[in-house]
Amino acid sequence: MNLTAPGPAAPAVPLRRSRRIRKTRATMPPTMPPQKDDIQDTWSFLEQGINGVMLKLEEGVDMKTYMALYTAVHDFCTSQKAAGHSGGLQAHRGAHLLGEELYNLLGQYLSKHLHHVFEASETHTEEALLGFYIREWDRYTTAAKYINHLFRYLNRHWVRREIDEGKKNIYDVYTLHLVKWREDFFKNVQEKVMSAVLNLVEKQRNGDTIEQSQIKSIVDSFVSLGLDENDSTKSTLEVYRQFFEKPFIDATRVYYENESRQFVAENSVVEYMKKAESRLDEEKARVGLYLHTDITKRLTETCLDVLVTAHSPLLRDEFQVLLDNDRQEDLARMYRLLSRIKDGLDPLRSKFEKHVRDAGLAAVLKVGADGDNFEPKLYVDALLQVHSRYQMLVNAAFAGESEFVRSLDNACREFVNRNSICKTSSSKSPELLARYTDSLLKKGSKATEESELEEMLTQIMTVFKYIEDKDVFQKFYSKMLAKRLVHVSSVSDDAETSMISKLKEACGFEYTNKLQRMFQDIQISKDLNASYRDWQEKILDDEDRRKMVDPHFQILGTGFWPLNPPSTEFIPPTEIVKTAERFQHFYFDKHSGRKLTWLWQLCKGEMKANYIKNTKVPYTFQVSTYQMGILLLYNEHDSLEYDEIQKATKLLPEILEPNMGLLLKAKVLLASPDGAKPAPGVSFTLNHNFKHKKVKVNLNLQIKSEQKNEADDTHKTIEEDRKLLLQSAIVRIMKSRKTMKHVQLVQEVIQQVKARFPPKVPDIKKNIEALMEKDYIERLDNDELAYIA
Incomplete structure (x- = not known):
């Protein structure tokens, strides 16, 4: 015989093999089985057995009684009267009616039993009521499983057929127990039970220790009572949501509204945020301890609404104070709270952006307080310090959130491009950034280690990202790069390449194409100089080699280098002319049809000063080609007038005078009358008593006007x-x-x-x-x- 039935799996029924009869409140079944087709006789027999299970479950049922009860249900459902004599529809209706009677009698029994349970519950309140409810629930549901097992033949045939035919309010026997509990007992006591549960939860929220398992058991029972009216094999959470979740949420709202209102009145906003964060964590943990996970979303939304949304204006008002005092931990706490509510962070982002912009503008204003007399480094450092400070704040306090990063970027873009120093020219920032980059990449840079220089270049790119006039930076940078390459003054080729790679990554190939071609020209020029030296060795005799200048030539493509031809006519010294002509002859032999334009304003050289008295080692002057042309005139003359120098060099006054001024300032030349500036009528002589701390004296300094x-x-x-x-x-x-x-x-x-x-x-x-x-x-x-x- 197949003993399975609808509903929960039947547990092992506690059977007794001893013949000894134990004392019970219920009368045990008679030794003789009932008449098969007598409903009263059958039910009387079954009721006594059900009483034994329902009221004295712990004492068990002996095997003989269990089999008698199971057989009574089976025999009644299969009796001749139940089956009928004429077959067909009549037989079907007979089975239907007798099955219904047995089913209805069981339902009536359960209602009566639960009425007594309800009367007993009236004597209990609060935690005692919870204990009583849980004990009765456990006893009742356990008994329901055993009784369901006894009636499984009814489940399998009559109940199944009724359900298949679409009959309403027909359930398997176990589910019938739950329905009766819900209708006849639960609905009468649920308000008192929930009141006791909510009182326990409030105690716990107030810091008291409670018996959490009681609430867990209550929650489980509420969940079990959710039955699908259309399919008894399925369950829903409707009962739990209506009778537990809703009052729990309502009570939670009231509790935190009262607590938060009082706490805010007595404490600071920062302390309130700590309290709110703690309460949110507690409620999250409470779900895992004894609540059903279905409540998580509504509970969280309710707590956020009461603890955060309701007080969000107060929190936002405190944001500026926390920013001004750099309270990162408290800012992070505010971010975590407001990020959990809709549009909670939008006002903060606007305030943050304005704060960063104001900080940047103030930093630049401080740098520019002395007018234009400041180093580009000071300006760029001021920008970087503001960015770095608030970048760290975004990462630490705002979890690197993309919208706060956007606010930071907007603020930086604003104070980088529109500040007090940029008032005179909107392109001032890219120009100063290019000049600072030039100072880093020149020989003599303060960055001693390669890694330190690389870090500085990375910081340069941080500011570059915010520069709007990127074409301005490109122009200044390319001109300064050209000078570094021409004058061989780069700190290293690796550093130059690294910077160009960074610019290429930021702006694309087109942005750096000419810069890379400039590097190629320098490399080609190195190879060309090596070839020229080999060629020169073959054509010069020893006397010519002894007299010749040691030159280095750079051939620069007109389309790639941002260089202009000389702005003045110039007659180079004879020594240089010979060398230049010799190189041109070599070059045109290799490349016919090309044109060379000498950029005298960018040429430089070294000269030994053998005329100076009282010096063991001759001074070496590092000079521009124009200065070289002026000084070499003194190989043939002791004194020269201004007009004579101009006629011999052909330099325009605006070029000649600043270069003469550098020689006078260094006291390489002396003016007559004493102290006169370069001008017509003034004569100049070499200073034979020239003194300097260094043997190598750099006279090739850039003139401010240039x-x-x-x-x-x-x-x-x-x-x-x-x-x-x-x-x-x-x-x-x-x-x-x-x-x-x-x-x-x-x-x-x-x-x-x-x-x-x-x-x-x-x-x-x-x-x-x-x-x-x-x-x-x-x-x-x-x-x-x-x-x-």
């Missing part, structure tokens, strides 16, 4: 390049679109060139007009433009 002129020329070049860039972008867009609205064209141009510089709308319009004049585009009706093929 530096200013270079900067002005660079800015003019930038403006011209921008015009060409805008016009090429306009033509490129119009060529692909053919026709386009004026407004749309302007927006498209802005999108295309903003990576290089932020274009101004009036400038775009001017260049559109310029292209119209050149017949690249024409204006149509309705503010439309068309490309002219």
Whole structure:
């Protein structure tokens, strides 16, 4: 016989093999089994057995009684009367009716039993009521499993058939027990039970120790009572949600509303945040201790609503105070709390962005307090210090959250490009950054270790990221790189390559293409000089080699180097002319059809001063080619007038006078009358008593006026390049679109060139007009433009 039944798996029924009869409150079943088809006789027999299970479960049922009870159910359901005599529909209805009677009698018994349980519960309150409820629940559900096992034949046949036919309110016997408990007992006591549960939870929230297992058992029973009315084999959480979760959530809201209101009135905002964070952690732990996981979302939302959202204005008001005092730990706590509510962080991000911007502007204002007399390093360091400080704050307090990173970037972009130093020129920041980079990459840089220099270059790129006028940086950087390469003054090729790689990564190949070609030219020039020395050895005799200058030539491609031809006529010294002509002869033999333009303003050399008295080792003067041309005149003359020097060198006064001024300042030359500045009518002689601390004396110093002129020329070049860039972008867009609205064209141009510089709308319009004049585009009706093929 198959003994399985619907509902929970039947537990092992406690059976007694002893014949000894134990004393019970219920009358044990008679020794004779009931009549098969007599419902009263059968139910009387079964009721006594059910009483024995329900009231004295712990004492068990002997095997003979168990088999008699099981057989009574089986025999009644299969009796002749139940089956009927005529078969067909009549037989089916007979089985249906007798099964229903037995089922209904069991239901009535359970209702009566639960009525007595309810009466007993009335004598208990609070924790005693919880203990009583749990004990009765455990006894009742355990007995239900045994009784379900006894009635499994009814489950398997009559109950199954009724359910299959779509009958409502028909359940397997175990589920019937749960339904009766819910309807006849649970609904009568659930308010008192929940009140006791909520009192226990409140005690725990107040710091008292409670019996958590009681609440866990109550929760489990509430969950078990959730039955699917359409499918008795399934369960729902409706009972739990209605009778436990809802009152629990409501009580939680009231408790924390009262507590938070009082706590805020008596404590600081920081202490409140600690309290709120602690309470949120407690409630999260409470779910794992004795609540059902289904409550997690609603409980969390309720606690956040009461503890955080309700007090969010107060928290946000404190944010600026915490920022001003650099309270990272408290800022992190505020971030963790407000990040958990909708739009909780938006006002903080705005305040943070303004705070960082103000900090950056203040740092720059401090650097520029003395006017323009400050080193680029001071300016860049001020920018980096502000960024570094708040970058650390974002990572530590705001978990590196992308929106706070965006706020930081917005603030840095603002104070890097628009500050007190940039008022005179919006391109001041990229120019100063380029100058600082130049100072790092020149020989004599304070960065002693390669790793230290690499770190500084990385920091340079941090500021570069925020620079809007990246074309300005490119122009200044390329000019300074050109000088470092020409004068062989780079701290190392590796450092130069590293910087170019960083720029390429940030802005692409096109941005650094010319810079890389400059490096290639230097390498080609090294090979060319080696070939020239070999060639020279073959054609010169010993006397010529003894007299010749030791030269080094650099051949620089016109299209890649940001260098201009000399701005003045110049007659080089004879010694240099011979060497230059010899190299030209060598070069043109190798490369016919090329043209060489000598950049005298960038040439330099060393001269030995053999004329100076009272010195054991002759001084070596490091001079520009112009200075060399001036000093070599004194091999033939003891004294020279200003006009004579100018006539011999052909240098313009604006070039000659500053170079003469450097020689006078160093006291290599002496003016007559004494103290006179270079000018017509003044004569100059060599200082035979020249003294200096160093044997090598650098006279090739940059003149401030030259530096200013270079900067002005660079800015003019930038403006011209921008015009060409805008016009090429306009033509490129119009060529692909053919026709386009004026407004749309302007927006498209802005999108295309903003990576290089932020274009101004009036400038775009001017260049559109310029292209119209050149017949690249024409204006149509309705503010439309068309490309002219």
